[in-house]
Structure formats: structure tokens, C-alpha cells
Amino acid sequence: MNTQRSGGRRARAAKRANAAERAFDAAWRQWKNPYAPIEQFSADEIEAIHNASLKVLRDTGIKVLNDEARAYYVQVGMREGKDHVIHFDPDVLMGLMAHAPSEVTLHSHNPARTVTIGGRQVGITTSAGSPNCSDLQGGRRPGTLLDYDNFCKVAQAFDVIHFIGPVVEPQDIAMGLRHLHMTRSIAARTEKIPFVYFRGREAIADSYEILRLAHGLNHEDFVNTPVSYSVANSNSPLQLDELMCRGIIDAAHGGQMMILTPFTLAGAMAPVTIPGALVMQNAEALAGLCLSQIVRPGAPVCYGSFTSNVDMRTGAPAFGTPEYVKAAFASGQLARRYNLPLRSSAPTASNAPDAQAAYESQMSLWGALMGGANLILHGAGWLEGGLTISAEKFIIDVEVLQMFAELFKPLEVTEATLGLEAIADVGHGGHFFGTQHTLDRFETAFYSPLLSDWSNYENYRDRGAVDATQRANRIFFEKVDAHQPPLMDPARIDAIDAFIAKRTEEGGANIER
């Protein structure tokens, strides 16, 4: 009798815990930002920045180093000046930008992990593009495919990660083959939206082919189904190089999302004033984004913001600074001015997964999210201005991301949540631990941390005073060990492997053009 009751309680508790987990998952998988964005500038000031960037595009123009791209621009009425400079007609430009979609849905090969960005909707990526990786055991070292795989496995473990970047360069794989193994690893080990590098026509085509096979799509459906994202960085100031133009054109043809992110570090590649750096960011973003819309009106694109400042004593880039936050707030206003999704980031210049890394990344993240960003690149793992991805920093960031996913869940104000009955019942003194109002809700009432240790000092000390960075290290490798590859039809994996074998035999991709 007792056993049965206790079993019933356990079953009910398990059911509640399950329901709680499902409720958490749903909100963590598709974030909706419920808060009105913070604005840095008045509407007039944003209009002044907009107009100044149109003036830059018209008068100074953008140097475009790819012949096909220049031909596209000229074809719609832009003027080619000397030295490959394209001068933009503001009306034609704005007419083209009107074709760009305000939201993009990125499809996972597991439909439950498909994610939309734009409007109030937000997606998160891992850190991307680091040559090095680090963890407490192995220190800092050039990345390998094993490291790459480990970060993929850990990314797969967390619902608050929606996109995956090229987490670390697998430097043990030849450049011409690297994209093949990176794309396969993401497709086979995760359900996250993959990144495709703009490393030339062949590498892009190879990556798209692997993703097409992973999704089991025919060629026609593939080019109408965004399943990946890429970043084109303009070569600030005011240049678009051969590979970036190539990528913008190929991504538009491929129907895959392209983010145009100017690398506008105020004081170095951009004016020392934040409004000036934003003028340049905006000019370069519009120039690249409109190329997509010429190639294929309605191509999925995203406005990229990465404006920060440098240390004026050394020229070193700085992140998570007050200037970074202001630029992030303003970039939200600019992206909304064009009705585009906004990409921002959560970077830090710290060399270690320490308190500086935590506070700088969080300054960046608050600036980005409260500015209204829809896609956070470098959301987990980034250190050293991107030169390293850190296992410990990855877990520290996931904890903060999970807190934001919870923060973004709205609170209901109802008779039940106002709790007048419970307040009257408990009265003066006393506590709420045992009330029915608490018992009905306690399992899902609050965020339960992944990394934070809320124990008292004596317990913390007696367990060895293990700090957050050390705890993060443990969690990272527990997640590596616990990894289970997501379900995928083995025939798809076989097709991918056959394709990689063929491309390897052919010598891989020419990544120069």
C-alpha cells in the first residue's frame, strides 16, 4: 500500500519533471525576445546615419574585386567608376533592399530543431572560425578534427544552441578537404544549422551538396530551403574581395542565408567615432546585401553588425566595451530601419576563461540581445578576440544563454500568480515552502543552473573549492562522453561519405576562387 503510493508519487513526479523539461525545451529551442529593444539614437539620428551611408555609397563607393559582381551591380544601374569602384544609386539600392525577407526560417534535418530568425525571434550560434582551441587539460593548441568533433558533440547537447559555426579549424586536414569533413561532422553529429565558409566556388558547392544529401532533398528543393548560413565580411574600409563576392553570389543562387558583416573596428578600419563607424558598417552591409538581392530577389539575408573599437595605445581589438554595446543598440535600429534580421555577437578579448571573459561576453550579449539582435554569432566558447575556442568558456556561455532563454519567457499575471490566497494563508512571519501554492509550482518555477554553484561556503570549501572554470571543464567532457549522434537515415550518411570519397579522390576543392 505504502509502496504503491510512493510509486504513484514517483510516477507523478517523473511525469511533472518530464513536462517541465518539455516546457523548457520548447522555449529554449525558439527564443522570442519579449522586450522592446533599447535604442541608442533618436529616429532622426538613425536617419542621419542612413543618409550618410547612402552618400558614402554614392560618392566614395565600394571597391568590388570580382568581375561578375561588378557586372551584376552595373546591370541594375549602378555606375562603375575607376579602379573597380561601384557607385550606388540610392533609389535603386533601396528598391533592391525591399526584396529582402524580414524573417528567415532555417531548416534542420530534424524538423523539431528548425529555427526562425527575424522580428522578435532569436537564434544562437557557437563560436566560429578559431584557429586554436583550449581546455584546462591540454592548454591552448592548434585545432584538430578531434577537437572540432568534440565541440560539435557538446553543442548538440544544449537546446539553447541553434546554429553551429566552424567551431575550430581542423588544422590536421588539408585546406582543400577541410570543408568536406567539417560539414559532414556537423550534419552527422548535430541537429544544429550549419555554417558554410566562403572559401571559393568549389568548397561552397561541396558543402551545399553534403547538406542536400543530409536533408534528403532534390536539387530544386534544396535551393528553396535555407538549411545553412554563411558570413561575408567586407574588407573594411569599403571593399568587397573576390571570395566574398563569390560567396554572396553562390549563396543567393543556392538559396542559403548570407550574413553581410562589415569588420568595422572604430579607430582602425573605421572612423574613431561610433556614429562614423556605423555609417561605414551600414554602407558596407547595404552594398553586400543588395548584391544578393540582384542575384536573386528575396534571397535570405541578414544584416551583420560587429562594430567595436580598438585599444588606441596598441591597436588591439577590444570587445564587450561600452562602445561595443552602443553600436549594438544602434545596429538594431538600423536593421529594423530596413526590416532585416540582425546578426550580432558575444565576443571578448580575454585570454582566459576567467572573470574578464565572463563580464566582457555578457556586456556584448546584453548589448546584442537588448538591441534586438536576431542571431548571436560566437554565442559560446569564444576567447582572445576569436583566436581560440575554449571548452570552459563554452559551458560558461551556455549557462548565461540558458538564463536568457528563461528571462525571455513571459510572466503571467493572473489571480493564481498574484498569490493573494497564499499570502493571506501564510500571514505574518512564517514561510511559503510548504504551501500548496508553492508545491504546485516549485519544480518549474525557477531556472535550475547548469554551472552555477549555489551551495554555502562550507560545502563549497569541503568539496575542494572548485571554481566555475574548473566545473565548466568537467561539464564539457561529461557532455563529450555522453554524446549520442542524432537519428539520421544511414543511407544519407553513406551518400555523404561516398561524395567525400569522390571529392577527395579528385583532389578536393580549389579554395582560391
Place this chain on the structure above:
Amino acid sequence: MNTQRSGGRRARAAKRANAAERAFDAAWRQWKNPYAPIEQFSADEIEAIHNASLKVLRDTGIKVLNDEARAYYVQVGMREGKDHVIHFDPDVLMGLMAHAPSEVTLHSHNPARTVTIGGRQVGITTSAGSPNCSDLQGGRRPGTLLDYDNFCKVAQAFDVIHFIGPVVEPQDIAMGLRHLHMTRSIAARTEKIPFVYFRGREAIADSYEILRLAHGLNHEDFVNTPVSYSVANSNSPLQLDELMCRGIIDAAHGGQMMILTPFTLAGAMAPVTIPGALVMQNAEALAGLCLSQIVRPGAPVCYGSFTSNVDMRTGAPAFGTPEYVKAAFASGQLARRYNLPLRSSAPTASNAPDAQAAYESQMSLWGALMGGANLILHGAGWLEGGLTISAEKFIIDVEVLQMFAELFKPLEVTEATLGLEAIADVGHGGHFFGTQHTLDRFETAFYSPLLSDWSNYENYRDRGAVDATQRANRIFFEKVDAHQPPLMDPARIDAIDAFIAKRTEEGGANIER
């Protein structure tokens, strides 16, 4: 000739640096938050919380354990029920609250350090009330007067600290004498606005007398000049104890600022729902604040918010959680509902000055500041839910506070800051390091960090890979060593010392009533 030119350059550079420092100081000494506050609830939802708290005050009431306080309430028409419970008439209550000022100016004995809170204006305090202190050298230990003095010295070194809390309990001083030495130390070593503990009538009177002497004011001017602040914590749920009532009454008579902060931890002393916890916070805050306004209409007060949640598995308090941030946003809306300044905090539950301490405190701080808080208690140094003040955490927090002070400086959008001329001059490729536009601005363009290390990895490693916590330790003790006491008429110090000698001879204060 060369020497002269170089001297001229140096002089000009020094002048510019000086001007830059002055410009930084001014904004750091009086913060103005330029951003519209983030709102958690609709106006209707805030009204529902307001109305629910009035219902709680009327029907369940507040247990008031001090006879004089109950007499004050009854005198204005509140009803005393059984067991010392006061039932509040909503109209009388709101009529009283209308007397409370929306801004309070707190005077320093150095007029340049006087600070106003309320509206857009924000002040920052150190951490307060910890029994323990810690640093990397000495570990965690009970506080002494030497530790207390060190934190006062370091607080004095930073313009972004405006108020000083009882940083750590000097446990080597007898309780009845402690307030004398604490108040003297703040007055003699800092120009920050001091905290006065509500530890009974005599201790409050002693503290006020020391501050009166420090300011060189006569008794009449003193009670019309806010020079200090105190916190009354209601004994949640729904109680005001003897000492807190005593303090509220004495602070109102003394013309000194009183913050009423309910200790509403959702799931423990308050309902498990955040709206329910806010109903209780609001009821308790209004009950205590209106007592001030009965004693002395127009007495300087501040609405205190500290609502957070507990870990439901252990009952341990948690801080910097998503729930904490939501409560902070909502508390801003409630304080503005009553046109009152808002006190919030930047706490963490972390046991070490590590990444967790950094990210939890920053979650709290962003929630508080973007919710529209006017006074941030525990702004620097807090660890372990307040059980310890940490030297390293103090410096980590100051770095983040300085970043916020910079963030709050507005950006001008003008022809000069849009930088079109510089952009046209630099053209495509190239950089902005050497342009006149950069040279004219680079010294004051960006925040220059106190603690953050932006060097590259090789330099960081070659200097010993000193992480943020270790660097913070160095900075803390450099500031202790560099301390210079602020200017004060020696006659005032003599008067304070004579007063302390007399009170010591009399046996100090009775801190029980």
C-alpha cells in the same frame, strides 16, 4: 628649439589628458541613465500588482512590533487589529505616499561628491554588511577594523562609487562601539555617502552626530540635509520589527534617507511566483515608506527591491537569476508608479571571485540598471549572497561599473561624428589610425580599462598568464597603498574623536532598542 616644441607637445598632451580625466570624472560622479527602462509588465499588470498589494495591506495587514510605530499608523487612520497587526486604508496610504520626494540629493562633505538619485540619476554603493572578507593572500576570514579601513580606502579611489556601505563587520570592535569607529572611518577616509545601521536609537544618534561634526553643520541644518542612507528590511512576510521601526522613525526625524527593502525571496519568505513575490515586496515597501511620511511628510526615502528566488532543492538564496532580472525590471515600474527613487542591487551567490561571480553580478546589474534603478546597493565586492566582501570581486565590479558609466554617456550625431570627410579621405582599403579625425579624438574616444587585459595571447602568456582575479588582487592593494585621506578641517576630526572618546567612556550604545 626641438626641445621647446617637444615640451609644447608634452604640455598640450598633458592638458588634453587632464581635460579627458575631468570629462570622465564628471560623468562617473553623477550617472544619468539615458535609456528608456525595460518593462516586464503592461501598465494593466502593474496596476494589478499595485491593487493586490493594497488588498494585502488592508486585509492581512502588517505586523508592527514597535509601539510608537503602531501609534503613528493609528494616528493617521490606519486600524490596529489583534496581535499588533496594522490594517492599511488604501486612500490614506496613497495620500501619505504623495508626500515622498521623487529625488533625493545626498551631500558629501566634499561638495563635488554630492550625488542625486531619482529620475534618470543613479548612484552606486559598495557591498555592505558582510561578516567576512577575503582576498587571495589572506583567504576568507571574519572582518576587522583594518579590513574595513582598507575597503574604505579603495572605495575612495574610484569615482564610480558614490555611496559606501558597512563594507564588512569589524568584529574586533565591541558591538556597542562598532558604529562609532565605522562612521568615523568613512567620514575621515572617504568622500562617499555613508550608511547608518538601524541598530537602535543610541547607535543611530551617535552616527548622525559624527556625520554632523564631519559636515560642520548645526543641529537644525543637519536634520534638513541628507548626508547618509540606511536600509530597513521588513521581516518578510509582512512584519516590521522593533529595530526597523525605530530606525524608520529616527531617520525621518533626522532628515536622513531611508530605504525600505523587503527581503522577499520567492519560494521562501514570499510566494513562489514572481508576481506574487512582487505583491508582497510592494505591500511591505509601502507600509514602511508611509511610516516615514507620517513621522515627517517629505522625509527622503527610497523604494527598495531585492526580490529574488531560492534554490528549491536546498532553500539556498540565488541571485542574478532570470527571475531576479524580471523582478528588477518590474520593480522599476512599481517605483515609477509611486514616483519614488528605486534601490536595487548587483548580488551573486558565488563563493569565489570567479566567472560565476562575474556573470551573476552582471545579470543582476543589467536587470537593475535597465529596469531604471536609481541606487545600486552591493555594487562592488559582494560574494556568497553577502556573507563575504572580496577584494578581487571589488575590483572586478568597479571595472564593470566604469563600463556602465561610459555606456551612459550619450553619443552625439553631428557632421563631425558622422565622419564623412574622413571616410572619403581614407577611401578603399587603408586605415584610420593616422587621420586628423582620429588624432583629434583618440585620447578620449574609448573607455580605457582598469582590469581588462587586451594584450595578445603571447604577451599574456609571457607575462605569466595572470588572470583577471589575480590582476584584481594587485590593483586592490595598490589602491590601499596609494590612499590619501580626503581634505577635512582637522578641527572636525578632533571633534569626532572627542565625541567617540566620550561615548566610549559612557560604555557605547545599547544596540537592542
